Amino acid sequence: MEPFYFYTRITQVELLGISAKNVKELLEGIKKVPSSSIYHHTHRYLEQHRYFSPEYPNDFSYWITNNLGLKALGERIASVDIIQFHDIEDLRRRFIEILEEYVSSATVLRNCIPGEEFRFLSSRIFILPTPFVAKNLKEFCECLRKVTIHSVYFHMFEARLRLKKPDNDFSCWLRDSGYTELADKISRLDPYTYTLEGLRKKIISLIEEEINKK
Amino acid sequence: MRKIDEYRKIVGDEVIDELYMLAEKLKHVSIQNINSTSYGGGVAEMLSAIVPLMQDLGLKVRWDVIWGDKKFFEITKKIHNGLHGVDVVLTKEELEYFIEINEKNEKLLSKTQDIVFIHDPQPIALVRKKRKLKNKWIWRCHVDFSTPKKDIWLFLKNFIEKYDASVFSAPRFARKLSIRQVLISPSIDPLSDKNKELSPDFIDSVLRRFGIDKEKPIITQISRFDYLKDPIGVIKAYRLVKKYIDCQLVLAGGGAADDPEGKRVLEDVMSEAASDKDIFVLFLPPNSHLEINALQRASTVILQKSLKEGFGLTVTEALWKEKPVIASAVGGIPLQIAHKYSGILTYTIEGTAYWIKQLIHEPEYAKRLGKNGKRHVKNNFLITRHIQDYMLLFLSLFNSSDTIYL
Numbered sequence: 001m002e003p004f005y006f007y008t009r010i011t012q013v014e015l016l017g018i019s020a021k022n023v024k025e026l027l028e029g030i031k032k033v034p035s036s037s038i039y040h041h042t043h044r045y046l047e048q049h050r051y052f053s054p055e056y057p058n059d060f061s062y063w064i065t066n067n068l069g070l071k072a073l074g075e076r077i078a079s080v081d082i083i084q085f086h087d088i089e090d091l092r093r094r095f096i097e098i099l100e101e102y103v104s105s106a107t108v109l110r111n112c113i114p115g116e117e118f119r120f121l122s123s124r125i126f127i128l129p130t131p132f133v134a135k136n137l138k139e140f141c142e143c144l145r146k147v148t149i150h151s152v153y154f155h156m157f158e159a160r161l162r163l164k165k166p167d168n169d170f171s172c173w174l175r176d177s178g179y180t181e182l183a184d185k186i187s188r189l190d191p192y193t194y195t196l197e198g199l200r201k202k203i204i205s206l207i208e209e210e211i212n213k214k
Numbered sequence: 215m216r217k218i219d220e221y222r223k224i225v226g227d228e229v230i231d232e233l234y235m236l237a238e239k240l241k242h243v244s245i246q247n248i249n250s251t252s253y254g255g256g257v258a259e260m261l262s263a264i265v266p267l268m269q270d271l272g273l274k275v276r277w278d279v280i281w282g283d284k285k286f287f288e289i290t291k292k293i294h295n296g297l298h299g300v301d302v303v304l305t306k307e308e309l310e311y312f313i314e315i316n317e318k319n320e321k322l323l324s325k326t327q328d329i330v331f332i333h334d335p336q337p338i339a340l341v342r343k344k345r346k347l348k349n350k351w352i353w354r355c356h357v358d359f360s361t362p363k364k365d366i367w368l369f370l371k372n373f374i375e376k377y378d379a380s381v382f383s384a385p386r387f388a389r390k391l392s393i394r395q396v397l398i399s400p401s402i403d404p405l406s407d408k409n410k411e412l413s414p415d416f417i418d419s420v421l422r423r424f425g426i427d428k429e430k431p432i433i434t435q436i437s438r439f440d441y442l443k444d445p446i447g448v449i450k451a452y453r454l455v456k457k458y459i460d461c462q463l464v465l466a467g468g469g470a471a472d473d474p475e476g477k478r479v480l481e482d483v484m485s486e487a488a489s490d491k492d493i494f495v496l497f498l499p500p501n502s503h504l505e506i507n508a509l510q511r512a513s514t515v516i517l518q519k520s521l522k523e524g525f526g527l528t529v530t531e532a533l534w535k536e537k538p539v540i541a542s543a544v545g546g547i548p549l550q551i552a553h554k555y556s557g558i559l560t561y562t563i564e565g566t567a568y569w570i571k572q573l574i575h576e577p578e579y580a581k582r583l584g585k586n587g588k589r590h591v592k593n594n595f596l597i598t599r600h601i602q603d604y605m606l607l608f609l610s611l612f613n614s615s616d617t618i619y620l
Contacts, residue, residue: 010606119388124617
C-alpha cells in the first residue's frame, strides 16, 4: 500500500479590474475571464462559510438575485449542478448558455445600483505538504480528523476540477489500495451539498463503517 | 514585543505551522517596507504589529519611513482627498515637488533588498529607481477609494504600472491596470489592547467610570464623530427602541481636536442627546483602546450604522468580541456579516430599531449571531491571515503560474 500524503492549499485572490452592471456585461465578463475566475466565483463560498451552506452557491447567482433582483435567473444559475462538470470550461459554457438565453429574450436589461457592480476576481493556489501521512485505512481516518478543512477541500475539490484528475484524491488512493467499494461511495457524494465540516464527518463515517466491517 | 507562537492558542497550531512553512520558503528574501509615518494612522499601526511578527517568523523584513516637509504632506493630503473624489487642484509645480521629495528619499533604497513594498501614495514615485535596482516592487493601496479624480488617478497610475504587483483592500477598488492586482483584506490583532480578553472587574470599572448601568441593556456604536457614521440616526433608532425597552445608548469614539467638522458633529450629537441620561456621548482620547474594548465587551448590541464605510474594522472588532452586530450594508461590511447568520444588515433607522428590539428580546439568537461572527473573523480577518497573505504575495512575485507547488 502506497502511503497517502496529505497536502493543503492556500488561496491568493486577485482582482481582474473587470466589472458588470447588468446581465449582458456579466455574460461578456464570464466569456473573457480566465478559468481560475470561474472557479473562484463558484467555489469561494465553500471555504469562506465552512460551517453552513449558503443560500446562493455561487457569486453569480447571489449577485443576479440580490443586486439585480432577478430571482428566476438567479435560481437557474444557482442550480447548475457543478459536480456534473469535470472541466471548468464546460461549466463556463453552461453559464453562458443560460445567460445568452436570458439576454436574447429580455426586453429591458436592468442595471444594478452604482457601486454594486459585479467585480470579477480570480485565485491562484499554493499547494503545501502537511506533516500527515497515512499508511493504512486506520491512519488515513486519523489524519482526516486532524488535517485542516483546506486539506479536505484540496483533495476533494481542487484535485478533480482544477487539477483535472479523474476523481477526488481520496477515492483514487482508496481504489489503488483495494477499497473499491469505499472509493466509489466517496466518489458518489455530492460534496457541494455539504459544508466542509459536514463533508469531513461524512467521509470519516464511511471509512469507519469500512473499518468496522472487518 | 509579541511572538507569533502566542497566536497558537487563538488560531490553532496548523495556522501557525503553515506560516512557519511559508516563512521558510522566504528565508533568503529580504523585504523592505516603506511608508510615510512611523506612528498614527492605520498603516503605521498595521506595520508596527506585522513587521515584528514577520521578523519572529524568520523573515528578513525591515521598515523605513520617508522624510517629507509640510509642503510635501499638504500635497499628499490633496492627493488623498482627490482619491476620495474631492475636487482638488494640483498644480504642475506641486506634482514636481512631490516627485522631488520622493527623489530625495531614494537614499533609503539599496540593491540588497529583494522586494520593495511601498505603502500608499506618498512614496509611490520611488519606483523610478526600479530599473536600476532590478528588484521586485509592490504597491499597497490602503486608501479606500472608488471614485477618484481622474487627473490624480492618471498621475498615480503612471507610477503604479511600473510596479510588479499592486494590492487593494476590497474588490471595488480594482481598476483597469496592466499589472497584477491582489486582494488583501485588512485585519485586527486579537492580542492588542483593542481586542484582547479583559477581566470582568476591569470592564465593570470602565462602566462605573462613565456612569453606565451594567444591569440595563447597552446599545453601542464606536466610531469617530463623523456624519458618515450617522450618529444622529443611531440616536433616532435608540429612541424608537426606548419606547418599549428601558435601555442605554453609548456613542463613543475619538476624532482630531482640530477637525472642525468633527467638532460640529459632536455638538449636534450632544444637542440631539440633550437631557436623556441614558445616552452616553463619550469623546475619548486617541489611545483609549482598553476603554473601547471594555465598552464593546459590556454591550448587549453593537451598531455600525454608517452611511459610507471603508472596510469597517470596528465591525470586525465587535464581531471578534462575540457580539450581535447590526450594521449598514455598505463598504466592506457585507464581507463580514452574512445577514441573519453572523449579524444583521439594515438599511434604515426603523429597520435598525426593529432588529435592536429583536436581539434584546431573543438573547439566544443574539448569542448565536455573535458566535458565528467571531468564527468568521477568526477564519478571515485576523492578523495571522494578513501575514499569510503577505507571504503568498512575496512568493508569487517569483512564480507566475496559477498553481504553485511549495
